[in-house]
Amino acid sequence: MQLSPRKHPKQARSQALVEALLEATARVLETRGYESLTTNRVADVAGVSVGSLYRYFPSKEALVATVLDRYVDRASCLLDATLAGMEQQSALDVTIAVTRGLLELKRERPGLAYQLGVGLPDLHEFQRKGEVAQRARSLLADRLEQEGRSDAAETAATAVLMLEGAMANAASDPRAIASAALERALLSSCQELLASPER
Amino acid sequence: MQLSPRKHPKQARSQALVEALLEATARVLETRGYESLTTNRVADVAGVSVGSLYRYFPSKEALVATVLDRYVDRASCLLDATLAGMEQQSALDVTIAVTRGLLELKRERPGLAYQLGVGLPDLHEFQRKGEVAQRARSLLADRLEQEGRSDAAETAATAVLMLEGAMANAASDPRAIASAALERALLSSCQELLASPER
Amino acid sequence: MQLSPRKHPKQARSQALVEALLEATARVLETRGYESLTTNRVADVAGVSVGSLYRYFPSKEALVATVLDRYVDRASCLLDATLAGMEQQSALDVTIAVTRGLLELKRERPGLAYQLGVGLPDLHEFQRKGEVAQRARSLLADRLEQEGRSDAAETAATAVLMLEGAMANAASDPRAIASAALERALLSSCQELLASPER
Amino acid sequence: MQLSPRKHPKQARSQALVEALLEATARVLETRGYESLTTNRVADVAGVSVGSLYRYFPSKEALVATVLDRYVDRASCLLDATLAGMEQQSALDVTIAVTRGLLELKRERPGLAYQLGVGLPDLHEFQRKGEVAQRARSLLADRLEQEGRSDAAETAATAVLMLEGAMANAASDPRAIASAALERALLSSCQELLASPER
DNA sequence: GATGAATGAGTATTCATTCAT
DNA sequence: TATGAATGAATACTCATTCAT
DSSP: OOOOOOOOHHHHHHHHHHHHHHHHHHHHHHHOOOOGGHHHHHHHHTOOHHHHHHHHHHSSSHHHHHHHOOOOEEEEHHHHHHOOOOTTTOOOHHHHHHHHHHHHHHSHHHHHHHHHHSSSSSOOGGGGGGGHHHHEEEEEEEHHHHHOOTHHHHHHHHHHHHHHHHHHHHTTTTHHHHHHHHHHHHHHHIIHHHOOOOO | OSSOOOOHHHHHHHHHHHHHHHHHHHHHHHHHOOOGGHHHHHHHTTTTTTHHHHOOOOHHHHHHHHHHHHHHHHHHHHHHHHTTTTTTTTHHHHHHHHHHHEEEHHHHHHHHHHHHHHOOOOOOOGGGGHHHHHHHHOOHHHHOOOOOOTTTHHEEEEEHHHHHHHHHHHHTHHHHHHHHHHHHHHHHHIIIIIIIIIO | OOOOSOOOOHHHHHHHHHHOHHHHHHHHHHHOOOEEEEEEEEHHHHTTHHHHHHOSSSHHHHHHHHHHHHHHHHHHHHHHHHHHTTTTSSSHHHHHHHHHHHHHHHSSSSSHHHHHHHHHOOHHHHGGGGGGHHHHHHHHHHHHTTOOOTTTTHHHHHHHHHHHHHHHHTTTHHHHOOOOOOOOHHHHHHIIIIIIIOO | SSSOOOOOOOHHHHHHHHHHHHHHHHHHHHHHGGGGHHHHHHHHTTOOOHHHHHOOOOOHHHHHHHHHHHHHHHHHHHHHEEEEEETSSHHHHHHHHHHHHHHHHHHHHHHHHHHHHHOOOGGGGGGGHHHHHHHHHHHHHHHHHTOOTTTTTHHHHHHHHHHHHHHHHHSSHHHHOOOOOHHHHHHHHIIIISSSOOO
16 A cells, blocks of 8 residues: 555546646636637646546636636635624724735736636626625625614625726736735725715 | 708718617627627627628727727717816816716716726727726826826826726626716725825 | 711610620739629729629629620631631641731730630630630641541641640730740641641 | 558548548549639538648648649659759750650649649739749750750740640640640640751 | 547628619 | 619638547
8 A cells, every 4th residue: 555645646636637727727818818718728728638628627618717716715715814803893994904905816916817807708607706796795785884874785885896996907907906006095995985974 | 841851861871870880789799798799790780781781890890999989089078078177177176077077978888888998808909998098197197297296107097097997897787887976986086096195 | 856976875875884894804804813803893993883784794704704705706706707718728827827816816915815715713604715716626627637637636626725725824924925936836836736747 | 460551640640631631622623623612612522620621721722722732843843853864965855855744744633733724813822833834944944045045035935835835725625635646746846946946 | 537630610701692772 | 774782691710619549
């Protein structure tokens, strides 16, 4: 019996393949956009055959959807993590913390953030795209309501849409998304929107 | 007796056809996105044959580019019109006025605004997409510099990116783009970003 | 009652139209070749509408076939005219005379001769293309037989094919078709082929 | 035990496919002409899908150009081979030898020879069509000059044009191209044109 | 399992032909 | 009758997906 150098050779290989494909997809998305993403190109970049691609992903859309899923998962976890220790804090503080986190996330791979944020067609398979925004919206609405805001839902929706749009758009320019000015601007708009009691 | 209802029957027909095609293009864009826009579909929706489409537009891209052009033209004129009577006013006031104008424009056809804003691939034919944002950026930067802001360029870039992204994203949801809260939020973020001297 | 300036105004106009179309067809053939000949291009060059083209010619092929017909007719008449006064002369002399005549004809519009000779696809409508050659062949064969040649048919076929091919090909280069050397060469090959009793 | 019937299965298959496509192209050319040659028809005749055609040939023109290339290559090699042992011989003898060789080549597939010779439109991709004729012309001109002919260039041009045209045209009729009379006629016209000092 | 050649439905575009004005 | 805008079948080519090796 061998000293398991790898848990499950077969599964490990599969996993590596899947990873290579997802990374290749992300890279093609960043460099060429969804319009130019073909399964053959992805397979090439990943260094595997198209056949292998189709062993692990049933369609081109499923491939991209998985990249999206992971991104959404990370953002969603980040949301959870941020929320974790902030049960007692204000909607504004939470929003600021979340915004900072998401900004940081998007700064890692601005091109990918941009393409996943605004470059995907509206297909059934890509529904999760809006998931984080939705969660953030309802979370924020709840808090605002707890804080006695009567326009909680509306304000939350607005804030999320604004922040998301601004970040996704800024991600089209790596320098813009990285700028401190953007961060300041986003945070101050949060403040304006959330800090004060409604007028 | 009617007052010449049509100047030139021929031209009127051509014009009607062109309009029908552009409107069909806009509709297909709104409902299916660029990815699913085919020349045959546009011709179908316009109620004409593909051949007619190609009599007036040399390519699919030219067709979409014309829809884009018109939109950009309207936005650009709006920019000019807004600027016209505001030579003496502050960067903030001008930005607020422009933002209101653009918001109103995008409220007309949110879906179209969304697709033209973020749904087009980066083709040479669609270069004008960023034109208004660019003009707005340099205009704003100039004003800010006149007002003595040392971070004029950066602030202008940030403001435009934010506003543009926020509006385009909000346009994906007709109710969001129409909401008064969004307008308030955008304007207050303008205020935050532009009103005060840098800190 | 008017002093008929033109016999039949209507017919005259029609005739002018037909001529314009045929000349335009010839010109397009010369300058662009059959591959690039479109009915719209011909109508443009003729200065009339496509609709008018189709009033007088049922199809693109019919149009080209008519140009071909006229050319074949001219060549055929030339053949008749040449033959007319030569009933008593040798096969060689007749062939030389005919060759000279055809050469002269092809020198008028080398480009057209070339395109009609070798540039047309093998369509049913263009069958007359080979007519002159066929007539020449049988005529020549008869004479040779009268002169006692046992290989009359074969020799006639060979001579015609050679002369026709050589002339059509040479017509691709206006200088070549016009050269005295070509004429000398063609005539001497006639001599070689026809003058002597078979060996 | 077989002696490696196939070196590389993969390569062998590709090669077979390419051959099937080229043969199908030649056949469609022979039977229908370039005008009627479509990629789908070629693929059908070859018994493969259009997609496969495009795996090996980037365009319809490239496909036909390859058929042409092979033909031109064969003719060009034949020219070289014929020339090889004839350094000391007369222009006439060389021309006769080359003519005989080309005639033999064209007799293999008269229809293909005809279509490649006169049935292709003047496209950039088909430039090699005139290559053999050009080489023959300059080769012949050189020899004639060495032999003291003052009209070397002109005579060479005429001879080549005549022979080429005659052969291509004769190839339209399998019996004609195969006939001994044609060969005799061509050779005697060479003789006439080249043998004697100019008159 | 992996491969990549093969497939063929789908898309942009052209052009002969028709027909409303 | 003349016009030329409109039609739509046909063609070159692409790319997601399959399957024989």
